[in-house]
Amino acid sequence: MNRREFLVGAVASGAAATVAAPKGEKPAAPKSEKKTKAAEPSGKLIVSAPVLQNAAETSMGVMFIVSADASGWVEYSKSPDMKNAKRAYSGGHGLMEVNDRVARIRLRGLEPATKYYYRIGADRIEFNGGYKMKNLGPEVDSKIHSFTTLGASAGGSFCVINDTHDRKPILNMVLTKIKEIRPSVVVWNGDASNTSETIDTALGIFVYPHPDHHEYASDTPYMFLNGNHDFRGRFNRSLDTLMMFREFTERRPEYAELGRNFVQRLGDIALIGLDTGEDKLDTNKHFAGIFRMKEYRELQTRWLAEAIETPAVKTAKFKVAFCHIPLEDSRPGQNPGDIAPDDESPQYKNNWASWQRTCARMWGPLFEKAGLQLLICAHQHYVRFSPPVPGRSWAQLVGGGCSVVPGKEQFYPSVIQGRVADGKLVVTVHNASNGKITFEKAFS
Ligand SMILES: [Fe+2]
Ligand SMILES: [Fe+2]
Numbered sequence: 100m101n102r103r104e105f106l107v108g109a110v111a112s113g114a115a116a117t118v119a120a121p122k123g124e125k126p127a128a129p130k131s132e133k134k135t136k137a138a139e140p141s142g143k144l145i146v147s148a149p150v151l152q153n154a155a156e157t158s159m160g161v162m163f164i165v166s167a168d169a170s171g172w173v174e175y176s177k178s179p180d181m182k183n184a185k186r187a188y189s190g191g192h193g194l195m196e197v198n199d200r201v202a203r204i205r206l207r208g209l210e211p212a213t214k215y216y217y218r219i220g221a222d223r224i225e226f227n228g229g230y231k232m233k234n235l236g237p238e239v240d241s242k243i244h245s246f247t248t249l250g251a252s253a254g255g256s257f258c259v260i261n262d263t264h265d266r267k268p269i270l271n272m273v274l275t276k277i278k279e280i281r282p283s284v285v286v287w288n289g290d291a292s293n294t295s296e297t298i299d300t301a302l303g304i305f306v307y308p309h310p311d312h313h314e315y316a317s318d319t320p321y322m323f324l325n326g327n328h329d330f331r332g333r334f335n336r337s338l339d340t341l342m343m344f345r346e347f348t349e350r351r352p353e354y355a356e357l358g359r360n361f362v363q364r365l366g367d368i369a370l371i372g373l374d375t376g377e378d379k380l381d382t383n384k385h386f387a388g389i390f391r392m393k394e395y396r397e398l399q400t401r402w403l404a405e406a407i408e409t410p411a412v413k414t415a416k417f418k419v420a421f422c423h424i425p426l427e428d429s430r431p432g433q434n435p436g437d438i439a440p441d442d443e444s445p446q447y448k449n450n451w452a453s454w455q456r457t458c459a460r461m462w463g464p465l466f467e468k469a470g471l472q473l474l475i476c477a478h479q480h481y482v483r484f485s486p487p488v489p490g491r492s493w494a495q496l497v498g499g500g501c502s503v504v505p506g507k508e509q510f511y512p513s514v515i516q517g518r519v520a521d522g523k524l525v526v527t528v529h530n531a532s533n534g535k536i537t538f539e540k541a542f543s
Contacts, residue, residue, distance in 0.1 A: 144169055144238040147306045148313050149219050154284045154320035155363055156211040156250040158346045161204045161219065163240075164306055168224045170195040171202025175217040177210075179243065197224050200298060203343055211250025216243050244317045247283060251364045251414070255283030256518035259421065261477030262290040262326065262500040265304045269501045269512045272531035274312040276514040277319065280529075283365055285319055286372065288477045288498060289326020289423030295334040301341050322370075324359055326423040326477060327378040327451075330390075354402045356395075362406045367519050369415035371406065371471075373399055373462065375424035378452040378478070382440040393457075400461040407469035417524040417542065418471045419517060420493075425476040426463060427485050427495045428454035453479065466493045472524060472542040473517075481509040482528055484538060494542075496526065503532045511537075 144165055152160035161173050176184040187206045190196035196203065202221055209215065219240045225233040247253065258280055260273045277285060295301040305323075308315060323342045329335055344358025354360070361372040376392035379385065412418060424436070436452025438444045447453075466474065471493040480500025487494050499513035512531040517524060520541075528538035 142166055144221055144223050145219060145240050147302075148242075148317045149173075149217075149240075149244060150306060150316040151246055151318075151320035152316070152323065152343050153345045153361075154246070154249050154322055155346060155349065155361075156248055157207065157209045158348075159206045159209060159215075159246060159248065159320060160343045160346075161206065161217070162306075162341065162343065163202050163219050164200065164302060165198070165202055165221055168197055168199045168226050169202060169221040170197050170224055171204055171219065171221040173204045173206060173217050173219055175206055175215050177213065177215060179216050179245075181216060181218070181243065197226055200302075201341060205343070205346060207346070209248050211248055212253040214245055214247045216245045218243050244314075246318060246320055249284065249363045249365055251366065251411075253283060253365050255365070256280065256516050257284050257286060257365055257368070257370060257419075258282040259286045259288050259475050259498055259515040259517075260513075261288035261423070261498040262480055263287075263308075263512070264290055264293055264328065264501040265308075266501045267309055269531075270309045271311060272512050273514055274309060274315050276529055276531045276534075277315070278312075280514065280516055282319065282516065284363075284370075285316075285321045286370070286421050286475075287321050287323045288421055288475065289324050290328045290477060291323070291326070292329045292331065292335060294328065294332035295338070296332040298334050298341065300332070301334050301338065305342055322361060322363075322372060324372050324421060324423060325374050325376070327376070330377050350402065351405075354398065357399060357402055360399060360402055360406075362409060362411050364411050364415060367416040368517065368524065369412045369418045371403075371412070371418065371420040373403065373420060373422040373458075375422045375426075375455045375458050378424060378436060379442050379450075380437070380439060384441055396458055396461065400465070403462055403465050407465055412469060417519065418469055418473075419524070420462075420466065420471055420474045422455075422458070422474070422476055424452055424455040424458070424478045425483075425495060425497050426455055426459035426474060427491065428479075429485075463491065463493075467491075473526060475515060475517075481507070482511070482513055482537065483509065484540075494540075496528070496538075498528075499530075513537075 146166045147164035150162045171189045173187050174184040187204050188195050189202050189204050222237050223235040263270050359374045363370045381390045433453040434447035434449045435456035437456050442450045474495045476497045482499045483497040485495040499511045504510035514529040514531050516527045523541040523543050525541050530537050
């Protein structure tokens with residue numbers, strides 16, 4: 100890990116180590132402090148458009164990239180002329196965050212279903228040690244962006260993209276379609292990454308996904324859910340330093356680590372986010388004993404059991420859940436992800452989970468209980484719809500992937516759109532490679 104990556108990780112996790120001093124000696128400064136250089140006072144400080152994250156009823160995450168040590172902030176107002184603007188700062192635990200790559204700001208106390216206008220700024224900080232800090236002044240990106248918070252009285256549609264795998268032509272197709280639809284919120288349903296060993300790889304995925312779409316998430320918030328690939332690589336082990344975990348007050352303390360799970364209302368629709376984790380068992384020899392997906396899934400089961408009893412879900416006419424790996428695949432030969440210890444069996448063509456039987460057994464009955472209409476998944480790279488059957492009252496829709504395969508008509512990059520029309524939940528699949536609607540279904 101290089102110095103910049105270390106700083107991103109250390110600042111975000113509060114993990115900068117202190118060194119115990121022998122009696123009578125001055126404490127030694129952590130190595131990272133000794134190495135911290137002064138910010139360069141020239142050049143642009145804010146070097147990306149803002150990326151809206153973790154849309155919610157009363158909060159919103161904003162992230163952008165800086166070129167030197169800086170402390171970021173966001174000014175926001177209900178008025179387009181920024182009258183009575185409030186300011187939210189990065190950090191928030193007594194110290195503002197100083198970071199030389201990323202500024203992450205959480206707007207809190209917002210009103211539900213309300214349009215806000217905002218602009219980003221950052222103070223350039225010269226940080227030469229505990230007593231040698233200088234604020235060199237602010238830089239403001241004058242462009243005003245806007246977003247609308249979620250909530251039971253919010254309107255508009257949601258969209259889902261998945262399995263983009265950092266393939267730029269594919270990202271261009273799906274982001275162009277999103278721009279055309281202008282949804283209230285987008286669920287990025289995993290496998291945005293291949294592997295991210297460094298922050299620079301992750302920036303190329305989440306901040307600069309395509310040269311024509313630098314503002315892809317500046318006015319449309321994204322709710323990111325991990326795919327199996329988003330757990331791979333050194334940097335992805337701390338991806339929350341870039342793609343923030345959700346606001347911690349959204350869940351009870353015992354679910355503190357479930358930073359990706361959500362229940363949010365978009366009008367009459369309850370959106371429920373789940374994380375199926377890796378597509379190999381924790382015991383798989385390739386995983387070095389450093390994955391704990393089993394416990395992670397079990398914790399989410401307990402969270403889901405409570406989530407479906409909340410007013411946000413119970414009072415919603417429609418319930419739609421999202422997770423990366425499908426929970427239904429009755430076709431023979433599809434690896435169900437529970438073949439111990441290494442996911443290998445001559446019965447299955449792949450030695451990784453094509454679908455997640457463990458999660459299906461834990462979450463499926465809770466979906467039944469909640470009256471879920473639809474589960475939207477990803478991972479298989481082709482569009483597939485499974486209608487309800489006796490014993491499973493919810494339907495499953497799998498989104499497409501990162502390639503167009505001639506002769507295989509289900510293989511295309513998809514944008515799934517969901518909205519309420521005429522008292523029904525209407526779900527549409529757009530083929531982003533040619534603009535055609537390939538599937539549409541109304542749920543009552
Ligand atoms: Fe994928
Ligand atoms: Fe996947």
